[in-house]
Amino acid sequence: MTKSSRPPRRGLRTALALAGAAALTITTATTGLATPDTTEANAGDMAVAQLAPGEISKSKNIKHLANLPIPDVLAGGYGTDLAFQDDLAFIGSYNGFWVVDVSKPSKPKIVSTVLCPGGQADITVDGDLLFLSVDAPRTDDSCSSQASNAADPTAWEGMRIFDISDVRNPRYVAAVQTDCGSHTHTLVPGTGKNKKNVYLYVSSYGPRDTFPNCQPPHDSISIVEVPVKQPHKAKVVAKPDLFAADGGGYTNTSGCHDITAYPEKKIAAGACMGDGIILDIKDPVKPKVVERVRDTENFAFWHSATFSQDADKVVFTDELGGGGAATCLDTIPDTKGANAIYDLSKKNKLSFTSYFKIPRDQGTTENCVAHNGSLVPVKGKDIMVQAWYQGGLSVWDFTKSNQPEEFAYFERGPISEERLILGGAWSTYYYNGHIYSSDITEGLDVLKIDDKRTKPAEKVKMDTLNVQTQPKYKTKGR
Known part of the structure; x- marks a missing residue:
């Protein structure tokens, strides 16, 4: 059987209409349960x-x-991924994210909601920081931005970073633009001299000649370095080509969908469109493909x-x-x-x-x-x-x-x-x-x-x- 064609980057999930964009809005509430x-x-x-x-x-x-139920302030935004910390669940939404107290699992309570549209909002947390992927082109990096078009060279996609030291009042503290946006991201802890940093492996896909910020071939991921004490200094520090032809005979792909890291083993596994890969991540800024299957x-x-x-x-x-x-x-x-x-x-x-x-x-x-x-x-x-x-x-x-x-x-x-x-x-x-x-x-x-x-x-x-x-x-x- 011939492998089915890859969906475009602006596929079903990211193409679905988002609720109207609005400024960063935070609410606190509790919601009743239904069975x-x-x-x-x-x-x-x-x-x-x-x-x-x-x-x-x-x-x-x-x-x-x-x-x-999904909070009213995020109405119209589909629920997506989850992260957990200190008996709190952090839930991504096409319209932002919400925080839920799960210390009593049978009685979860909403702690706060953040209205900040931008695609499926893949989400991770680390200490006082929360990271949110944006894979839908926006007019700028703010929470009040409007939907844009990937063909517009001024359109913005990438990573948003929030301070959650006060989970009832998350603060938007930084944004980093990445090639082809950020469909998903993976948090990788720093090691050695870079132990005070965390790294985000940003996966994105679907390049087109008509997308100024997402040009083919797109065989790379973006690696964002985040100094945990100075998150406003976060920046892209590497764009490793995971499918370079030299040395491995690898052919072009169109990006990776998701990567799972196993830091203790110093390896990661990637799902990259038509390929399954294993990465050596001993140096988190220089991941190396060591195995590939189709x-x-x-x-x-x-x-x-x-x-x-x-x-x-x-x-x-x-x-x-x-x-x-x-x-x-x-x-x-x-x-x-x-x-x-x-x-x-x-x-x-x-x-x-x-x-x-x-x-x-x-x-x-x-x-x-x-x-x-x-x-x-x-x-x-x-x-x-x-x-x-x-x-x-x-x-x-x-x-x-x-x-x-x-x-x-x-x-x-x-x-x-x-x-x-x-x-x-x-x-x-x-x-x-x-x-x-x-x-x-x-x-x-x-x-x-x-x-x-x-x-x-x-x-x-x-x-x-x-x-x-x-x-x-x-x-x-x-």
Whole structure:
């Protein structure tokens, strides 16, 4: 099969209309909780009848604790990625971001919201700083900017930096423009003499001759250096070409979608359109590609990557249809729009093992494909919780890389039975004993899994979690 064509940079998610741009606005509030009607199935029986709009189905080992709707000030802005720090969840939105107190997971409370439109707002946190990606061209870098056009040489895209020392009143402190904007970014801690800095690996894609700030070929990432004590001095310090032809025989790509770093192992895994790569990041300013794989038969769009606990496996995801298509149908093979599990040798060589896709067919009006997830930290096991848009969320085990298996799930019925409306779980992560899921239209879901396979993870506590900066978990035994 010929690999499907790559979506343009201004694809479905970034092309969808944003709510009207406005000046930086911060609010504090609390919001009531809602729990829709629910049907349950045994964890081992994943065959689910077609659900009605608003109806919930889940395995018996999952409990839906709470739902917190998207705040009114961010209305019209889809919910996107998540980061965590000190029992706070930071949630990206096409219209900015919001902060939620999850110290009592069953009773999450909104702490603040920031109205600052600019695309999907990939988000990370580090101490007193919050980083926000902007991948939609704006008239300038301010929160009051208007939507612009990538063909305009004065259009701005890149990274925004906020001071969150007072989470009730985040302050916008710096902006850094990057080539082709910032679709996603990955936080990489500094080392040695640069230990006081953090680095942002900015991934972007879709160059065109008509885009002055995004010219082809675009085989590079932008590396932004941020002095944590002087974030206003943040700047681009490198633009490494990850696919240089010399030495490796690599051919041009059009950019990377996402990179996951494993700082303790000094490696990173990148999903770069048509390629899965492993990077040596011993020097964070000079990452080097040491391995590269392709799957032209089944992968349409390499989207993201997750290491196993011991970095002896990598899960790459394929976002077939760009997240806006119904690809979890019985007419589409389980090898497409799925995860691909690769074994990773000590010499950083990748070897394909198997595919995993949720075993629950969805309807033709439900956008569904593999998306963002994280490890569930259990010693000796490789378990992942993952978002599948309107396919809901899945908890699955890939300890045996050739025998992946789902053993828990949660999903809603379609937004509409008549037409496909973009929705569902964008990012689903495990943090301090609970599952948190950012739903595109429904806000923040909080869930609890009660299963012997994940029980040890409840004892693992993290202060900060940026999933694409993968930690070495201090896992517990049974």
